[in-house]
Amino acid sequence: MEEEVRLLGEWSSIYCHRVIWALKLKGVSYDYTKEDLANKSNDLIRYNPVYRRVPILVHNGKPMAESIFILEYINEVWPHNPLLPADPYEKAMARFWAKFIEDKSPTFYSYFRAVGEEQVKLAKEAKELLQILEEKGLGEKEFFGGDQIGLTDICLGWIACWIELMQEAAGIKVFESDSLPKIQAWSKRFKEVPEIKENIADKDKMLLYFRGLREKFTAAKAP
Numbered sequence: 001m002e003e004e005v006r007l008l009g010e011w012s013s014i015y016c017h018r019v020i021w022a023l024k025l026k027g028v029s030y031d032y033t034k035e036d037l038a039n040k041s042n043d044l045i046r047y048n049p050v051y052r053r054v055p056i057l058v059h060n061g062k063p064m065a066e067s068i069f070i071l072e073y074i075n076e077v078w079p080h081n082p083l084l085p086a087d088p089y090e091k092a093m094a095r096f097w098a099k100f101i102e103d104k105s106p107t108f109y110s111y112f113r114a115v116g117e118e119q120v121k122l123a124k125e126a127k128e129l130l131q132i133l134e135e136k137g138l139g140e141k142e143f144f145g146g147d148q149i150g151l152t153d154i155c156l157g158w159i160a161c162w163i164e165l166m167q168e169a170a171g172i173k174v175f176e177s178d179s180l181p182k183i184q185a186w187s188k189r190f191k192e193v194p195e196i197k198e199n200i201a202d203k204d205k206m207l208l209y210f211r212g213l214r215e216k217f218t219a220a221k222a223p
Contacts, residue, residue, distance in 0.1 A: 005030040006058040008044055010037055011201055012209050014158040015067040016055040021154050022071050024195035026078045068102060071151055083151040094145045097137045098155040104129050108163075112170050112210075113217040119172055126174040130159075134180045142189060149193050153186075160187035161200050162210075169210035 007023070007030050009016035023030055035044055035054050047056045047063035056063055057070045059077065064070055075083040084091045107129060111122035133156070138144055144152035159175070167173045175183075191197055 004058070004060050006033065007031070008033045008035050008041075008047065008056040008058070009054045010035050012206065013054055014162065017161075017199070017201070018067045018154050018157065019055045019057060019070050019074070020199050021157060021196055022074045022083060022151075024199055025083070025149065025154075025193075026074060026081050028074070028078055068098065068155065071154060075151065083145075083154065085145055085150070090146065094150060094152045097133070097144055098152045100137070101133070101156055101159075108166075108174075111172075111174065112166055112214065115218055115221050119170070123172045123174050127179075130175060130180055130183060134183045138182050138186055140182075143186065149190065149196075153190055157190060157196065159183070160190040161196075162206060165203065165207045165210050168207065169214040171214075 005023070005028055007016070007019060009019070009032060011034065020032075033041075033043070035041060037054070040052060044054065044056065045052055047058060048054075048065040051065060053065070055067055055070060056065050057073070058064075059073075064073060071083065084094055107122060107125050111119060111126045114122050137152075141147070143149050144156065163175045167175060191200065
């Protein structure tokens, strides 16, 4: 029986890209449904009635939401090209750093939205988080999970692909070219992996998207 694999997503969603990258790395064929989040489809509401957001993976009629859980599911259902190390300790560490950035990502989003002194403060906190990832998470490894790309790298992929665009739109840098050399090198390696390189949203289009978001956030804060 042929498997049904369907992904409901949105082009600018960092979280949808995670799922696309995982499926591509696994070599899993899937049908993609582009969602308009301003006019959500009946399928989106039916498959994710709790949060009503993407990504949503539908496998043989069974839907699941939230990218981190989808990644774990993909890794278990299609065990070839594993996204987690075989060693139990290394596997736990990979999950630890994936959860770390998941828990700390609101700092980056808040920095992107903020203005004035608040933004300066949050930018400093974001730089400190990147420093922790550099020194404690990546260290001397090629990828966060070891010698090959894995779940942690996928979760951190937005840093490699879009943090420079976000900071350009925000007007304050947190990821400068002369800092964080290990993460800078990792970012280049990550983006050169064929399954990643071929599935990254257009840089200019994403920059316009981030600038548009930034304008909305600053307009909302204007007196």
